[in-house]
Amino acid sequence: xxxxxxxxxxxxPFLVSFLVHGTQYGVGVLSFQRELAEFVGHDAWISIIIxxxxxxxxxxxxxxxxxxDKGDLFTIxxxxxxxxIGNLFSLLFILYVLTMAITVLRSYIEIVQVWMFPLLKTWxxxxxxxxxxxxxxxxxxxxxxxICFLAVVFPAYLILTFFVPIEFSNFRNLLPxxxxxxxxxxxxxxxxxxxxxxFEYLLFYxxxxxxxxxxxxxAHYGNLFTTLLYLLIMIVxxxxxxxxxxxxxxxxxxxxxxIIKLPFVERFEIIGVTTWAVVMMPIICLMFWSASRxxxxxxxxxxxxxxxxxxxxxxxxSCFLTERETIQQYNQWTxxxxxxxxxxxxxxxxxxxxxxxxxxxxx
Amino acid sequence: xxxxxxxxxVILILFCAFGFGRVPKLILDDINMESAVGYDYVNKxxxxxxxxxxxxxxxxxxxxxxxxASDELSKETLKKINMASSRQMVNGKLEVALYSKELAKQxxxxxxxxxxxxxxxxERLFLAVTDEEAERILSKRYGDRDTGIYLxxxxxxxxxxxxxxxxxxxxxLNTYYSKLSDPFLPLIGQKGKDIHIKGIALFKGDRYVKxxxxxxQFIFKAxxxxxxxxxxxxRLRKHHFIAIENIHTKHNFHVENKKNKPEITIQLKVNGIIxxxxxxxxxxKAVEHIKKLMEKQLETQGTEMIRSxxxxxxxxxxxxxxxxxxVRNFQDQKWLNQYPHIKVNLKAHVDILEKGxxx
Numbered sequence: 109x110x111x112x113x114x115x116x117x118x119x120x121p122f123l124v125s126f127l128v129h130g131t132q133y134g135v136g137v138l139s140f141q142r143e144l145a146e147f148v149g150h151d152a153w154i155s156i157i158i159x160x161x162x163x164x165x166x167x168x169x170x171x172x173x174x175x176x177d178k179g180d181l182f183t184i185x186x187x188x189x190x191x192x193i194g195n196l197f198s199l200l201f202i203l204y205v206l207t208m209a210i211t212v213l214r215s216y217i218e219i220v221q222v223w224m225f226p227l228l229k230t231w232x233x234x235x236x237x238x239x240x241x242x243x244x245x246x247x248x249x250x251x252x253x254x255i256c257f258l259a260v261v262f263p264a265y266l267i268l269t270f271f272v273p274i275e276f277s278n279f280r281n282l283l284p285x286x287x288x289x290x291x292x293x294x295x296x297x298x299x300x301x302x303x304x305x306x307f308e309y310l311l312f313y314x315x316x317x318x319x320x321x322x323x324x325x326x327a328h329y330g331n332l333f334t335t336l337l338y339l340l341i342m343i344v345x346x347x348x349x350x351x352x353x354x355x356x357x358x359x360x361x362x363x364x365x366x367i368i369k370l371p372f373v374e375r376f377e378i379i380g381v382t383t384w385a386v387v388m389m390p391i392i393c394l395m396f397w398s399a400s401r402x403x404x405x406x407x408x409x410x411x412x413x414x415x416x417x418x419x420x421x422x423x424x425x426s427c428f429l430t431e432r433e434t435i436q437q438y439n440q441w442t443x444x445x446x447x448x449x450x451x452x453x454x455x456x457x458x459x460x461x462x463x464x465x466x467x468x469x470x471x
Numbered sequence: 472x473x474x475x476x477x478x479x480x481v482i483l484i485l486f487c488a489f490g491f492g493r494v495p496k497l498i499l500d501d502i503n504m505e506s507a508v509g510y511d512y513v514n515k516x517x518x519x520x521x522x523x524x525x526x527x528x529x530x531x532x533x534x535x536x537x538x539x540a541s542d543e544l545s546k547e548t549l550k551k552i553n554m555a556s557s558r559q560m561v562n563g564k565l566e567v568a569l570y571s572k573e574l575a576k577q578x579x580x581x582x583x584x585x586x587x588x589x590x591x592x593x594e595r596l597f598l599a600v601t602d603e604e605a606e607r608i609l610s611k612r613y614g615d616r617d618t619g620i621y622l623x624x625x626x627x628x629x630x631x632x633x634x635x636x637x638x639x640x641x642x643x644l645n646t647y648y649s650k651l652s653d654p655f656l657p658l659i660g661q662k663g664k665d666i667h668i669k670g671i672a673l674f675k676g677d678r679y680v681k682x683x684x685x686x687x688q689f690i691f692k693a694x695x696x697x698x699x700x701x702x703x704x705x706r707l708r709k710h711h712f713i714a715i716e717n718i719h720t721k722h723n724f725h726v727e728n729k730k731n732k733p734e735i736t737i738q739l740k741v742n743g744i745i746x747x748x749x750x751x752x753x754x755x756k757a758v759e760h761i762k763k764l765m766e767k768q769l770e771t772q773g774t775e776m777i778r779s780x781x782x783x784x785x786x787x788x789x790x791x792x793x794x795x796x797x798v799r800n801f802q803d804q805k806w807l808n809q810y811p812h813i814k815v816n817l818k819a820h821v822d823i824l825e826k827g828x829x830x
Contacts, residue, residue, distance in 0.1 A: 196495060223590045225494040232492030239484050276641060283796035348641075351794075353648035366594040374564065374593065 119253045121323035127394070128167075128330030130256035133337065135215040135304055135389045136303030138384070140338070141345045143299030143443075150281055153342045157297040159296060160335030162292040162297070163304050164328060166450065169458040170307070171324045174314045176465065180225050181311035182405050188461045195406055206418060208305070209395040211442045213237065214426040216388045218435055223381050231427045237392070240417045245400065246392045246417055249316045252397050256390040263383045267337065269376065270344050277347035280311045289422045294384050301344050301447040302439075303338065308392065308450060312398035356388040371457060396422075501708055503536075503558045506619025507607025509569035510545065510582055517541050518574065518582070520548035521606040522560065525617035533617050537610045542607040545585045555644045563591040565671040567622075567624035567641075569605040569659070570600050572672070574678060580647070580677030588694060596640040600672040600679060602660035611667060622666070629668050634688040636671075647677060650803050651791030658682050675785045680697045689777040690769055693720040693739060694788050703743065705765050713761060715743040715823070724793045732809060735795050736816045739769065745826040753826045781811045790815070 121409035144152040181201060213234060221228050227274050244251050317323045344358050348367075356365050361380075364427060368376035396418060403414035431433050505522040513519050521543040526534040538560075540551035553560050568586060570579050586592050599622070602606050613621045616699055629635040635657045646654040653674055660669035671683040671691065689703050701718040718741060725736040745753055745761070753761075780786060791810065795801045 227494045229491060231824050234490045236488045236492070239481065245535055271746060276639075277552075278792075280792065280796040287799055287801075319525050350645040352650040353645050356648070363594070366590075369593070375591070377590070433608075 109286050115318075117154070117249060118252060118316055120447070121317055122326050123253050124310075124317060124323040125326040125428075126257045126260050127253060127313065127328035130259050130330075130390045131306030131309055131394050132304055132331070132334040134303075134306065134388050135175065135319070135384070137341065137360045138219065139215075140300060140303035141342060142287070142354060142357060142440050143302075143350065144296050144342070145346070145354050147163065147292045148294040149292070150283070150346050151288045151294065151338055152346060153282070155293055155300055156335065156338045158293065158298050158330065158341050159300040159304055159339070159457075162451070163307060163331050163335075166454055167307055167324070167331060169326050169454060170310050171189065171327070172233040172323075173458060173461050174311070175321050175324075176461075178315075178320075181315050182402065183190050184311070184457070184461060187375045188457065188464050197255070198402060198406055201435060201449070203397045204407075204413050204420065204445060205309075205395050205399045207442050208446065209392055209399070209418075209427050210422050211302075211427075211439055212388055212395070213422060214239070214393050214429050215439060216384065216437055217426070218432070219362070219381055219384070221358065223359075223377060227321060230424070230430070234426050236387075238423055239390050240389065240413055241396055242388075242419060242434045245397045246412055248312060249397060252390065252393045255393055258387050258392040259326060261345070265358055266383060267340075268381065269365060269368060269380070270341055272368045273344055273348045281347050283345065298447045299443075299448055302443040304334070304445050305450055308454070309394055309398050311416070312392075376401060377437075398412070477603065478507040491694075493614040495693055495713075497559070497561065503556055503560045505560055505562055506564060506617055507569065507609060507622055508562070509571070509601070509609045510579075511571045511604050511606055512574040512577060513541050515577075516543055518543075518545065518636040519549070520545055520552070522549075522616045523607045523609045524550055524560070525619065533615070535612050535617050537606075539606055545582055550679055561591070565592055565596055566619045567626065568596060569601050569608065569622075570598070570602050570656075571603070571605045572658075575600050575656075575672065575674070575679035576701055583644070583647065583677065586640060588737060592640075594639065594641040595655075596639075597623055598625060598640060599657045599659045602658060602669060603804055608659065608661060613664075624651070625659075625666065625668065629657070633668070634692050635668060636692045636695045636702065642732065646787075646789070647674075649789075649792065651786065651795055651806070653774040653787050654783045654791035655683075655720065655787045663681055673780075673783075673785055675783065680783055680785060681779075684776070687772055690773045690776060691788075693741070693769075694722055694737060694773065697721060698705065701743075702746075703741075703765070703802060705761065705768060712748075712810075713745060714747040715765070718743040724790075724797075726794055726797045729794075729798045732813070733798070733806075734814045735790060735794065736818065737773070739819045740774070741765070741769070741819060741821045744823070744824055757812040758823050758826065762821045765766055765821045769821070770817050773819070774815065777817070778816045781813070781815075784811060785808065 119447060124149055141152065148155055154257070158280050173184055174180070179185065182194075182198050185198045188194060190195060217230055217233055220233070221230075238379065240353055263296070307327065341361060345364065348364055350355065354360060362377045365377035365380045370376060373379065396415060399418050400411050400415040403409065404411040407414075429438055486543045503524045505524045509521040511519040511521070511627050519539060521537055521539045521713045523535055523537050526536050538552040540548040540555070542551060549562070570582065576797060586596065595767045609618055612618060616624070618713055626635065630637045638656070643654050644657070646652045650799055654674065658669045658672040659666055669682070669687060670685055672679050673681050673683060689701060692701070693700055698718055698720040701720070703715045703718055705713045705715060707713060720742070721740045722740045725738070727736070729736045776789070780788070790813070791806055792804060
């Protein structure tokens, strides 16, 4: 490795589980049920388990590559595909991270607009959120990790709220089990990919972990926790909604919160949406940190300058996404791209890397 | 220099945020929160909406105010109501939505849409059908509360301990969108000065078709949900009745011959306590007799009711969803064609736990 990270910038290995879970558990949680149930109906919870398992394998692949390389995505790309092509792939990956960041930011603002303030303009809100992002990211990776930790611990009370809809649920909806073909199951994994993405940033922050090789189990714990949480939400959703009804609900999780009634607060989803600001903040922070670090390494510019440019691009694009239909279209594209990057590109990279590495040894 | 530029940028962003990022505020004292809304049929295209809102008077009593407007769209009626009101109307605290029978016959799907599309409306909202014009029911004042709260308490109380199945907006939408079951709503009528729950209005899709017979109400709730605190009037002979109270029930579905033509057997378990008898001793033999009689009566009522549902092609009990959850590769259309000819057996088992403090 060319540049060693100074030890005062490193984070403990156990924090990786917060980093992984914190970035997976984002805006997707509010709406992922619908895309899954579209293909497999009441068997959607099985797809969650399958997807979670596949992600475990992908995490293992990422760690095998990284442990071997003792670097990050950029060194892996350079060693596998050579300097120019490798850097090109890195750049495309950074673009993917940027599009994901826009998705998260715009989806969240849309939720606030639909559920709380219909008259809220996009740009001032985006501006303030991105200002916070700038503040966190410029404070360094340790600050980003801290935000991730907070974002997992602070909204944890929301897990309890997923038990409330059980009062109006019918668990017979889940039967019969395995009523769909394997082909449908595979198609539904595509729908789940967006809500499970977030672990791939390991490729960026790996050098910032103390004893990085020992952090693998924590990454798996993080993903396991995400899977279990999604499983709980999915099962409750399927029991709470009828299949036909679920097909037209855009944000099933928020709909489930609507049934909660507390003596002091009539509409619980307002609290939920507000708490979600804390949940989605670290995701955007980590994404921008990764992207700006990538730009820094590729073009040898200062990270802060790269960050400002990226934030500006994100701000402009999210302001142009104004209608529900365009946002949905955009999200669908990102979801599609995300699926191919995570489930196709990463395994291909893994294979290429190993072929290359073995050949390199022989020579 | 750099630092100054940065500080300027931060101040500019914050200024923009506070300057342009504001949304109009709604102060509790300056808005009208409607607590109930009623819809009436005017003609094929136009509906009449009536909103009720509580007025909190300085002497701590609560009054009522009603507004009525007619239009094609229900949100548009809200706008027209706003024109007549001194404060802005909001619907975040809506408790009850009423539909007149005449309107329900034409279909209420489009009107439900506005309730479901609006994020500020609770999923726990109660829906009900009124026997006469909703406006007439809403324009009166009942009890010491405002009409909206009164209605919601009336319905909720009857769901908890009465014979109305627990049923809110969410459950209505679930059954409304489901292909395999049909919704129903409580039917509210006026009797003299008071309002009362007359029964249950059955729907096919979003259209009212029939109201449930009074004597079928108990078995309807028992087959749909668990009755936790029910009462049942058992007819022994002409003019001889027994009241069974504190009833709690449980039911189980069994489906046979799943592949071709399903046959459904429902086992109903009823536990209750004798509270009042007229012209009957309650020794051991008599209790045994009462049990047998009640079982028979429940079974005949139940099968009669299910037959009438099958004749109307409606499935408020959700038999279709019960069969779906037990059959692999379930085909909706095939089931819907079969439904009127499905054989449904009802087996009741009654246990009289206690008979009060005298024999």
